[in-house]
Amino acid sequence: MINQVYRLVSPRQFEISYNDKSIISDDVVIRPSYLSICAADQRYYTGTRGKEAMKQKLPMALIHEAVGEVVFDPTGELKVGTKVVMVPNAPTQTDPFIGENYLPSSKFRSSGYDGFMQDYVFLKHDRIVELPEDMNLEVAAFTELVTIATHCLSRFEKKAHLRRETIGVWGDGNLGYIACLLLKKLYPDSKVYIFGKTGYKLNHFSFVDEAIKIDEIPENLKIDHAIECAGGKGSQYAVEQIIDHINPEGTICLLGVSEYPIEVNTRMVLEKGLTLLGSSRSGARDFQQTVNIYKEYPDVINYLSTLIGEVHDVRKLSEATDAFESDLSNSWGKTIMRWMI
Numbered sequence: 001m002i003n004q005v006y007r008l009v010s011p012r013q014f015e016i017s018y019n020d021k022s023i024i025s026d027d028v029v030i031r032p033s034y035l036s037i038c039a040a041d042q043r044y045y046t047g048t049r050g051k052e053a054m055k056q057k058l059p060m061a062l063i064h065e066a067v068g069e070v071v072f073d074p075t076g077e078l079k080v081g082t083k084v085v086m087v088p089n090a091p092t093q094t095d096p097f098i099g100e101n102y103l104p105s106s107k108f109r110s111s112g113y114d115g116f117m118q119d120y121v122f123l124k125h126d127r128i129v130e131l132p133e134d135m136n137l138e139v140a141a142f143t144e145l146v147t148i149a150t151h152c153l154s155r156f157e158k159k160a161h162l163r164r165e166t167i168g169v170w171g172d173g174n175l176g177y178i179a180c181l182l183l184k185k186l187y188p189d190s191k192v193y194i195f196g197k198t199g200y201k202l203n204h205f206s207f208v209d210e211a212i213k214i215d216e217i218p219e220n221l222k223i224d225h226a227i228e229c230a231g232g233k234g235s236q237y238a239v240e241q242i243i244d245h246i247n248p249e250g251t252i253c254l255l256g257v258s259e260y261p262i263e264v265n266t267r268m269v270l271e272k273g274l275t276l277l278g279s280s281r282s283g284a285r286d287f288q289q290t291v292n293i294y295k296e297y298p299d300v301i302n303y304l305s306t307l308i309g310e311v312h313d314v315r316k317l318s319e320a321t322d323a324f325e326s327d328l329s330n331s332w333g334k335t336i337m338r339w340m341i
């Protein structure tokens with residue numbers, strides 16, 4: 001069959017390409033239904049990802065956050081119409097110590113390999129997780145971003161010492177919101193503080209113990225551990241404040257992506273004996289665990305719906321461009337594309 005793939009060819013410019021794909025294989029054929037735009041996609045779309053990466057990775061279909069419906073499963077295991085979330089990471093090897101999302105040989109969609117902006121996506125069974133039948137698909141669309149927090153917390157659980165009275169999250173955006181939400185569910189005895197820049201964004205974090213503006217942090221405030229979700233240059237200021245307010249031997253989970261190297265006060269990292277724990281992307285297990293969280297705590301889905309920013313119907317490529325442009329001027333929430341192309 002001929003599959004249409006919608007690739008970014010240069011900043012702000014998409015083009016259609018045609019891929020001949022045989023359906024005689026083990027792959028499940030999925031029709032994407034709801035796609036969600038990530039900050040990483042925007043760095044490619046706007047061309048701020050850096051000249052070298054742009055040259056190396058384009059042309060490429062964007063989007064690694066998406067759900068879809070099964071249209072054909074050669075094994076007959078999945079019924080036509082089953083709603084699934086798609087795992088963007090495709091490992092080519094396994095390693096007893098290194099996770100699939102840290103193996104350099106893995107292929108990650110919309111970072112060097114075609115993402116989900118396609119008519120059909122062809123996936124192995126282990127790259128698909130079935131969604132609850134009544135799942136809000138606009139929320140499900142950004143499940144991949146939720147898996148980032150799930151993955152980070154599973155690493156935190158293994159590495160951080162057990163005094164977890166107060167945990168601080170820096171970054172009053174999408175990932176900060178999700179990290180706070182999962183912390184409150186998975187660590188109900190811990191106090192969770194959100195640290196952000198903007199009052200109206202912080203107002204959305206109704207479920208945390210404290211919402212604090214970063215220029216109003218009491219000098220004597222202390223936290224046991226922290227999660228940084230600011231990104232860009234903001235990561236540097238966030239890490240600086242975290243180091244000031246964290247108790248000795250705390251763990252700092254780093255999630256924000258910076259295009260340029262940031263400065264870290266290593267003297268104080270040493271003096272306080274801190275652990276810096278970076279996490280990037282996620283694997284199939286994190287997707288399964290996240291869907292389990294949806295099932296166990298259905299109110300998580302309600303809280304996540306606060307993050308639905310705009311939903312765009314995309315019937316033609318110019319409407320995808322509109323969605324990306326509009327996303328750039330939205331200060332709160334995720335931009336979702338209802339994929340009708």
Ligand SMILES: NC(=O)C1=CN([C@@H]2O[C@H](COP(=O)(O)OP(=O)(O)OC[C@H]3O[C@@H](n4cnc5c(N)ncnc54)[C@H](OP(=O)(O)O)[C@@H]3O)[C@@H](O)[C@H]2O)C=CC1
Pocket residue numbers: 038039040145148170171172173174175176195196197198201214229230231232233234235237238254255256257258279280281282333
């Ligand atoms: N590690 C991983 O695998 C992943 C990482 N990411 C990265 O995480 C970062 C956040 O993503 P996302 O939440 O979607 O982006 P958002 O833009 O929604 O959130 C970032 C928020 O942090 C705020 N901020 C900036 N500086 C500070 C600071 N010093 N202290 C506290 N808050 C600050 C921003 O405010 P303002 O806008 O006003 O500057 C914004 O509200 C990005 O860099 C993204 O690329 C995303 C997905 C996966």
Ligand SMILES: O=C(CO)[C@H](O)[C@H](O)COP(=O)(O)O
Pocket residue numbers: 038039040043064108110111112144145148257280281
């Ligand atoms: O968003 C992400 C995962 O959800 C990562 O930040 C993204 O994969 C980083 O990739 P790149 O190197 O292409 O910016």
Ligand SMILES: [Zn+2]
Pocket residue numbers: 038039040064
């Ligand atoms: Zn992403």
